[in-house]
Amino acid sequence: MSAAAPALLPGEIVLDHASRAFSIRADRGGTLKELLLGKRTGGPAPIQALADVTLHIPPGQTVGIVGRNGAGKSSTLKVLAGIVPLDSGRVAIGGQLVSLLELGAGFGRDFSGRENILLGGALHGLDKQQIEAKLEDIIAFSELGDFIDVPVKTYSSGMYVRLGFAIAAHLDADVLLIDEVLAVGDEAFQRKCEARIAGQVEGGATLVLVSHDAALIERTCERVVVLDGGHVVFDGPSAAGMEYYHRQMNTPTAASVAETEGP
Amino acid sequence: MAELARYRYLFEQMVRRELRQKYQGSALGVAWYVVNPLVLMGAYYLMFGVIFTATKHPDYPLFLMVGLVVWIFFSQSLMSAAPSLLDQGALIRKAPFPRELIPGAVVSVQAVTFVFVLALVALVTIPLRGSLSPSLLLLPVILVALYVFVMGLCLAVAVLHAHFRDVAPILSAALLPWFFLSPIFFAPGDITDKATARFAMEWLNPIAPFIEAIRRVLYDGHAPSLAALAYVLVAAALALLLGRALFGRMSAELAVIV
Numbered sequence: 001m002s003a004a005a006p007a008l009l010p011g012e013i014v015l016d017h018a019s020r021a022f023s024i025r026a027d028r029g030g031t032l033k034e035l036l037l038g039k040r041t042g043g044p045a046p047i048q049a050l051a052d053v054t055l056h057i058p059p060g061q062t063v064g065i066v067g068r069n070g071a072g073k074s075s076t077l078k079v080l081a082g083i084v085p086l087d088s089g090r091v092a093i094g095g096q097l098v099s100l101l102e103l104g105a106g107f108g109r110d111f112s113g114r115e116n117i118l119l120g121g122a123l124h125g126l127d128k129q130q131i132e133a134k135l136e137d138i139i140a141f142s143e144l145g146d147f148i149d150v151p152v153k154t155y156s157s158g159m160y161v162r163l164g165f166a167i168a169a170h171l172d173a174d175v176l177l178i179d180e181v182l183a184v185g186d187e188a189f190q191r192k193c194e195a196r197i198a199g200q201v202e203g204g205a206t207l208v209l210v211s212h213d214a215a216l217i218e219r220t221c222e223r224v225v226v227l228d229g230g231h232v233v234f235d236g237p238s239a240a241g242m243e244y245y246h247r248q249m250n251t252p253t254a255a256s257v258a259e260t261e262g263p
Numbered sequence: 264m265a266e267l268a269r270y271r272y273l274f275e276q277m278v279r280r281e282l283r284q285k286y287q288g289s290a291l292g293v294a295w296y297v298v299n300p301l302v303l304m305g306a307y308y309l310m311f312g313v314i315f316t317a318t319k320h321p322d323y324p325l326f327l328m329v330g331l332v333v334w335i336f337f338s339q340s341l342m343s344a345a346p347s348l349l350d351q352g353a354l355i356r357k358a359p360f361p362r363e364l365i366p367g368a369v370v371s372v373q374a375v376t377f378v379f380v381l382a383l384v385a386l387v388t389i390p391l392r393g394s395l396s397p398s399l400l401l402l403p404v405i406l407v408a409l410y411v412f413v414m415g416l417c418l419a420v421a422v423l424h425a426h427f428r429d430v431a432p433i434l435s436a437a438l439l440p441w442f443f444l445s446p447i448f449f450a451p452g453d454i455t456d457k458a459t460a461r462f463a464m465e466w467l468n469p470i471a472p473f474i475e476a477i478r479r480v481l482y483d484g485h486a487p488s489l490a491a492l493a494y495v496l497v498a499a500a501l502a503l504l505l506g507r508a509l510f511g512r513m514s515a516e517l518a519v520i521v
Contacts, residue, residue, distance in 0.1 A: 022519065082359035083518040100357070108280060108353075119280070122273035123358040131272075 008094030011059030011174040011206040013080060018053045018089035019230075020075060021046040049075035051230035052089070057223075059094065059174075062207040064221035064238060066214075066245045071227040073210040074102070077177045080208060095174025097124055101164055102179035109153040113144055113163050116152055120167040134170045141196070142166035143189070161185055169196045176200060179210045194220060214242050270360055277351075277368035296376040300335045307331055311448040319453065325388045329478045330447035332384055336377035337413055337470050338438045340370045344417035345424040345431040352521035362514045363507075366421035370414050378406070381477075388481050398486035405480065405487070408499040409473050415502030418510045425521055426513060446471050469498050 008014065023046045049072045057063055065073045078084040079091055081100040108116060117138050121131035139148050142162045152160065161181050168176065182193055197220065201207055211217055217224060217238060224241025226234035226248065234244040282296075308324050320326040344366040348355065351365045389395065424430035444464070451464040451471075465471055472494045476487035 078518070083356060085515045098359075108284075110284065111280070119273075119276050119354075122270070122276045123354060123360050125269045125273070125360065127272045128275075 008092055009059045010095030011204060012094035013055065013057035013175060013206060013208070014090070014092045015053050015055040015076075015079070016090040016092075018050050018079060018086050018091055019048070020050040020079060020084065020087050021048045022075070048230045050079065050086070050089075053227075053230070053232055054089075055225065055232065055235070057206060057208070059206055060201060060204050061223060062201055062221045063209070064217035064224045064241070065208060065210045065227060066212070066217060066224060066241070067227035067233075068248075072230040073227055074179055075230075076227070077102070077179050077208065077210060080175065081177055093175055097171060097173040098175040098177065099124060099168045099171045099173035100177040100179070101168035101181055103161070103181050110151050112150060113142070113148040113152055113155075114139070116163065117167055121171060124171055124173075126171065134172075138166045138170045141170065141192075158185055158189075162189060165193055165196075169193070169200060172203075173200075173205060175206045175208070177208050180212065182211065182216060183213055214246070218242055267361055267363070270364060273360055274364050274368060274371075277364055278372055281368050281372045296372070297380060300332065300339075300376065300380050303335060304328055304331050307448065318449075320450070322392055325384070325392055326478070326482055327448050328384045329381075329388060329482050330445075330474045332377060332381050333409070333474045333477055334442060334445060334447050334470070335380075336373055336409070337473075338442070340373040340413045340417055341420055341434055341438070342431070343373065344369050344421045345434055348421050348425040348517060349521050355521055356518050362422075362517055363418060363510060366417045367414065369421075370410075370417045374410050374413075381406075385481055389484075392482050393480070393484035396484055396486075398480055398484070401486055401492070402477070402480050405473065405476050405492075405495055408495040409477075411499040412469070412473065412495070412502045415499070415504070415506030418503075418506030422510045422513045422517075425517055441468075441470075444468060446474055450475075466494070469502075472498070 024044050047070075051072075053072075053076065065076060067073055075084065077100060079086060080093065081098050082091075082093070083100070108119060111119070114135070117135060118128075118131055121134070142148070142159075142165075144159060144163060147155065147159060152163065155163070162185060165181065165185070168178070176197065178197075182190055185193065194216075197207060207220070209217065209221060221238045224234070224236065224238040224245070225232055226241060226245050228248070233248075234241055304327075308327060311318075311323075311327055318326075347366050347369045348362065354360075354365070355362060389399075393399075420430060420434065445468055446464065451461045455461050455464070465475070472491050476491045476495055479485055479487040479491070
């Protein structure tokens with residue numbers, strides 16, 4: 001990803017003038033007709049999800065990303081996870097393993113929880129021994145009990161998230177990216193997750209957390225980045241950052257009135 | 264390549280998923296992978312071996328079978344590789360693993376079936392028609408070349424279909440005439456005496472040299488010509504280069520478009 005860049009420490013994150021736009025056409029795949037007839041025509045203009053974002057996150061830092069819906073938070077995580085490439089600018093991550101946890105993230109629905117753990121580890125490049133060494137811990141953490149051998153399509157959404165979190169938090173990633181999932185579990189499980197994250201961070205992992213839960217961000221993160229329309233509008237200590245965010249939320253724009261109601 | 268080696272276990276998992284997802288919940292399960300080609304072969308045998316019997320090839324069913332298994336591997340691989348990236352969109356959006364693994368796993372599952380069915384056919388064909396000559400040693404070389412050739416094409420087809428959803432329908436439309444133009448139920452010499460037509464049939468259709476080389480070893484019991492051997496090796500290398508180049512150029516946006 002970063003050919004000529006200086007070597008980064010494990011867990012270090014660099015975004016350098018990063019920009020990324022998305023087409024919001026309903027049919028994102030093209031057709032040959034469009035290819036043959038040249039440029040695509042019509043449709044709404046692309047959305048700028050990241051606009052010239054520059055961030056440097058040292059290893060072991062805990063960063064909360066907040067902002068209105070559509071501000072570019074999830075896109076930032078996708079870029080950091082290496083799943084979505086940039087249009088321009090540079091992204092570089094130190095270390096081997098970046099673990100992204102998001103709602104409804106892809107599990108084989110016909111496969112058991114146990115098989116999904118193996119697959120989840122394999123997706124991140126772990127081998128059989130490495131995953132099997134963590135298997136029991138993950139199962140224990142997920143509290144799924146006998147459900148671990150049942151196809152995940154039978155899971156409740158809470159169970160689904162518990163499994164997802166248990167996997168993501170046990171991969172021993174250098175960078176842990178979490179997109180708005182902690183709110184789903186019950187309170188006891190949330191506390192357990194926070195403790196697990198704290199343990200990972202103590203072990204040197206970098207945490208980037210996207211959430212609308214102000215209390216969670218203030219508890220978990222030392223630094224807050226506020227995004228708006230793909231731009232970084234605030235970057236600093238979390239207390240000041242959340243203050244900025246609340247001020248922003250209380251001055252609604254026409255477009256944000258409906259959005260901030262949220263799902 | 265080192266990157267791919269790191270994901271060896273993922274590849275194993277994907278092959279297993281591929282096998283399970285296809286025929287999960289069906290009584291015969293994985294056995295369908297073998298039953299389907301056998302049924303298809305039976306149908307073609309009825310058509311070209313019993314109904315249209317104008318042939319000069321002795322033990323014609325065996326002649327037909329050898330060509331058919333190769334064709335079935337070729338066409339099934341292309342048809343199942345084309346939608347494979349779209350089918351596995353959930354995984355693509357989850358982690359930045361090498362995306363080649365997805366069509367790679369699909370083709371490899373087809374290849375395992377192919378080798379199994381080909382072994383069944385060979386068990387009958389070699390004693391009846393072929394011979395246990397040293398030319399049989401060339402068979403693994405040709406089979407590996409075929410695997411690489413098909414893999415290259417499948418990489419291209421999969422990534423093209425992810426971008427342009429017309430690719431799979433075009434492919435399935437093209438495969439039907441392609442089947443009848445390929446030397447499967449005939450040898451090029453059977454249907455034309457014209458040198459140019461024969462040349463075109465033998466060399467311009469890239470799957471033809473593979474079919475003929477394998478049939479030559481298994482059914483005729485001879486080594487294929489040097490030209491045919493060189494052709495399959497070069498075709499394999501070119502297909503893989505093309506497939507990898509295209510895949511490399513077009514795979515970055517997969518998480519966005521699938």
